[in-house]
Amino acid sequence: MGSCCSCPDKDTVPDNHRNMFKVINMDDDGNDLGSGKMELTDTELILYTRKHDSVKWHYLCLQHYAYDLNLFSFESGRRCQTGQGIFAFKCARAE
Incomplete structure (x- = not known):
């Protein structure tokens, strides 16, 4: 009740949600690999x-951010x- 996951459009994340963010996974060249929620x-x-x-x-497994x-x-x-790797996500609220 009241969570964004109970909304009819499950891809919707309110801009002011404290723990959930709309993201786009980016590769080394800045290409879009797909969108999701973090x-x-x-x-x-x-x-x-x-x-x-x-x-x-x-x-505890993250090295740097x-x-x-x-x-x-x-x-x-x-x-x-x-496994080991570097991951980048475009996010309007990256801070």
């Missing part, structure tokens, strides 16, 4: 997309679900 929980980041199962990155005007990026360690 949830920040007490222990991990969770990416939800229509095409794939959710992906989780536990905060950074953000600027509209890009949030982080480096995951080898113990993360995805």
Whole structure:
């Protein structure tokens, strides 16, 4: 009740939602790899997309993170679900 997941349009995330963000996954060249929702929980980041199962990155497995005007990026360690890598997401609320 009252969560964005109970809305008729499940892709809708209110601009002022504290823990859920609309994101676009970007590659090294700045190309769009697909859109989704990023949830920040007490222990991990969770990416939800229509095409794939959710992906989780536990905060303790993250090596580095950074953000600027509209890009949030982080480096995951080898113990993360995805293994080691650098991930970048375009997000209007990257801060």
